[in-house]
Amino acid sequence: MKTTVIIINCVISILLIAGLSAGQNNVVTPDLSKITRQDGWKIFNRNADLLEKIGTTVVHLDGRPGDGFVWLEDFEFNNGTIEVDLKGKDLQGNNFVGIAFRGVDEKTYDVVYFRPFNFVSSDSIRRNHSVQYISHPIYTWEKLRSDSPGKYESRIDPPPDPDGFFHARIVVSKPKISVYVNNNEKPCLVVNELSERTGGLVGLWVGNYSDGSFMNLKIEGRQK
Numbered sequence: 086m087k088t089t090v091i092i093i094n095c096v097i098s099i100l101l102i103a104g105l106s107a108g109q110n111n112v113v114t115p116d117l118s119k120i121t122r123q124d125g126w127k128i129f130n131r132n133a134d135l136l137e138k139i140g141t142t143v144v145h146l147d148g149r150p151g152d153g154f155v156w157l158e159d160f161e162f163n164n165g166t167i168e169v170d171l172k173g174k175d176l177q178g179n180n181f182v183g184i185a186f187r188g189v190d191e192k193t194y195d196v197v198y199f200r201p202f203n204f205v206s207s208d209s210i211r212r213n214h215s216v217q218y219i220s221h222p223i224y225t226w227e228k229l230r231s232d233s234p235g236k237y238e239s240r241i242d243p244p245p246d247p248d249g250f251f252h253a254r255i256v257v258s259k260p261k262i263s264v265y266v267n268n269n270e271k272p273c274l275v276v277n278e279l280s281e282r283t284g285g286l287v288g289l290w291v292g293n294y295s296d297g298s299f300m301n302l303k304i305e306g307r308q309k
Contacts (some may be wrong), residue, residue: 213240
């Protein structure tokens with residue numbers, strides 16, 4: 086009888102530990118150096134190169150027509166935090182860099198992206214278009230700006246260097262998305278998701294004709 090009780094207690098303990106572990110967020114630091122070999126990564130509509138930088142790996146995606154993606158394979162992001170250092174350039178109307186998530190493929194995905202050419206613009210309207218959330222295929226930036234002006238994009242104060250690396254932290258807690266830049270404690274953008282998806286692919290993203298560089302990617306979340 087005592088043996089049976091002990092076994093039952095052990096089984097219960099194991100189940101409880103497993104349940105607690107399943108509920109904990111995991112921190113993943115994907116190896117960006119494997120992107121050029123497409124080892125654990127899938128590149129779409131871009132070429133990728135590794136840039137030299139002491140102590141870290143920098144991946145540069147070239148610019149060409151259409152959006153470009155580098156999807157992290159065998160990983161499904163649900164809720165959590167995505168952090169990355171990224172760099173575009175101060176090229177008016179022609180540079181868009183960000184992070185894609187809730188991805189199904191290259192047509193269906195959500196993105197938080199940045200327009201570096203607006204960061205320090207003297208035009209206040211352009212500065213209000215520095216960071217953007219979109220949800221393709223329905224909620225493009227054109228549709229959101231037309232239907233809900235100022236709701237899904239914002240300025241960044243203080244603004245980052247438009248030609249330098251800056252740090253982005255994207256907190257996804259459905260339905261809310263909060264975006265933080267550099268060491269700011271206040272988010273520069275807070276929106277409710279427009280996608281019904283609860284999980285999906287996560288990856289690097291650059292917009293039409295855009296190139297961009299990425300380093301120090303870290304994903305904290307719970308896989309489904």
